[in-house]
Amino acid sequence: MTDKKLIGVDLGGTTCKFAILTTDGEIQQKWAIDTNILDEGSHIVPDIIASINDHLALYNMQPADFVGIGMGTPGSVDIKEGTVAGAYNLNWKAKQPVKRDIEKGTGIPFFVDNDVNCAAVGERWMGAGDNVPNMVLVALGTGIGGGIFMDNKLLHGAAGSAGEIGHVCVDPNGYLCTCGNHGCLETVASATGVVHVARDMAEEYAGDSKLKQTLDDGDEISSKMVFDLAKDGDPLALSVVDRVSFYLGFALANLGNTLNPEYIVIGGGVSAAGDFLLTRVQKYFEKYTFSNVRATTKVVLATLGNTAGVVGAARLALD
Amino acid sequence: MTDKKLIGVDLGGTTCKFAILTTDGEIQQKWAIDTNILDEGSHIVPDIIASINDHLALYNMQPADFVGIGMGTPGSVDIKEGTVAGAYNLNWKAKQPVKRDIEKGTGIPFFVDNDVNCAAVGERWMGAGDNVPNMVLVALGTGIGGGIFMDNKLLHGAAGSAGEIGHVCVDPNGYLCTCGNHGCLETVASATGVVHVARDMAEEYAGDSKLKQTLDDGDEISSKMVFDLAKDGDPLALSVVDRVSFYLGFALANLGNTLNPEYIVIGGGVSAAGDFLLTRVQKYFEKYTFSNVRATTKVVLATLGNTAGVVGAARLALD
Incomplete structure (x- = not known):
């Protein structure tokens, strides 16, 4: 060098x-x-x-x-x-x-x-990606973005839109997205998506829950608050995290079934929820991948944070 | 040369x-x-x-x-x-x-x-793919396979499973697949998948339909028969083709949103249904892609057939 x-x-x-x-x-x-x-x-x-x-x-x-x-x-x-x-x-x-x-x-x-x-x-060079030839980063922030390496090359596609994992549709009847479509991954698993899912599930929730109470009081909530309450055992927050994890695991499984990378790395602000989120996403990832991908594609957390x-x-x- | x-x-x-x-x-x-x-x-x-x-x-x-x-x-x-x-x-x-x-x-x-x-x-070299850098072939046969080119290179992934588009899940509660999962694209859009969808929809169908009658008579049907009857205007067959086209369009849209190739080429035996299938798949593809992918990724039919x-x-x- x-x-x-x-x-x-x-x-x-x-x-x-x-x-x-x-x-x-x-x-x-x-x-x-x-x-x-x-x-x-x-x-x-x-x-x-x-x-x-x-x-x-x-x-x-x-x-x-x-x-x-x-x-x-x-x-x-x-x-x-x-x-x-x-x-x-x-x-x-x-x-x-x-x-x-x-x-x-x-x-x-x-x-x-x-x-x-x-x-x-x-992340591939100095973080979780370990310089593997095939790696996908899914960045969960206010929106959701993605970057895809295959055979050591970053993909761009025909017009620079390769990796737009935030606009993969996970529910044809889902929420309206800023892109004009319905049910994009971003509408349910970004920071704003988590809040949207929480508000929706709270409306139909009848039990005892601090998350429900906060929303009923008209107070603002954040994605971080939902994860923190879930970690404390709040039953509504746990259901919200489970639904978000299902959507993420489902989308990442299909990414795995399509590309079979060594790693799918979850980064961005929402990934600060750490192993609590990761293990739940992995459960659904394993459910929706077929055996060879399940055995050879790993879902991990980003390690570099905002550097x-x-x-x-x-x-x-x-x- | x-x-x-x-x-x-x-x-x-x-x-x-x-x-x-x-x-x-x-x-x-x-x-x-x-x-x-x-x-x-x-x-x-x-x-x-x-x-x-x-x-x-x-x-x-x-x-x-x-x-x-x-x-x-x-x-x-x-x-x-x-x-x-x-x-x-x-x-x-x-x-x-x-x-x-x-x-x-x-x-x-x-x-x-x-x-x-x-x-x-x-197909990329001498057929529909026109030697573009980024192209996906989806082959609809007894099962469904796929091959992905990005930046002029065929992708293989960590363990050779890149391109297994037949095992992308399109319905978490769908039919059991040979891979052990439920709702893989292959279960609803391969030749056998089309027949399965037709049998299922026939059970709930009450109107006049030659497809329904054939199944009620206990006769065997094929995917080709479903498409031929649909082209003749059989209402049940048209509904079956529409549902199959939805699943295909949905899966190909997510492939487009993920990879943004110039072309997604539909090949294999089922693609013999031609423009009748293609236009219906394109409708759903356009519905579930976001604008830049809709504008730059085209779904086309394979042209080389079995050569x-x-x-x-x-x-x-x-x-």
């Missing part, structure tokens, strides 16, 4: 995280800036360039000290062109030539992919 | 098809032999070797005239080792070193993959 370093950038709607890594994946420096989405997001790229250049000066480093910069971003990414379109939480309406501008502004080769794909790269994105982004520069 | 030729072998439980092709995919010679599965299938490989050598002598050709032999086979294939295990319809109980034996017997380099993967290679296997097998030798 080279002595040169990598820069990872994880661009989000509220903050933009940076890291300098060795080519072995060790983080040597980390910092973050606020994402300024004003004026149609026109400050974002200049802010990224300035922040990188400032830190290079601070650490006495030159562009030639780096293999490249990799960035994960929301929106629809053209990885060859190095452009980003339709990133609504960045206020980017027009297509953004991020590669052209950041290479020009820093003098360092630049690579870009979407944020969930970067998290998948990160997966910046680590995976940096890794893009090594391909 | 080279002037050398390819040999394709499509090994099935009743016949074994052979073809000699140019490296452009043009079939120059075709023949077939019966598959002799007696004595634990121990005659199969020697028969294949003898048949190839006989035909080479007949056509005055030498081993050096060929790039290689490719073969598609039932069972579980180790493509690197060149071995086949668990091919029950060939009576192969122990693992078969087909590559070792056929290379030794013919003096020609040999490559092997499973039969559905070979059909996928064939896809031998053509695709031959193509293996070019990789």
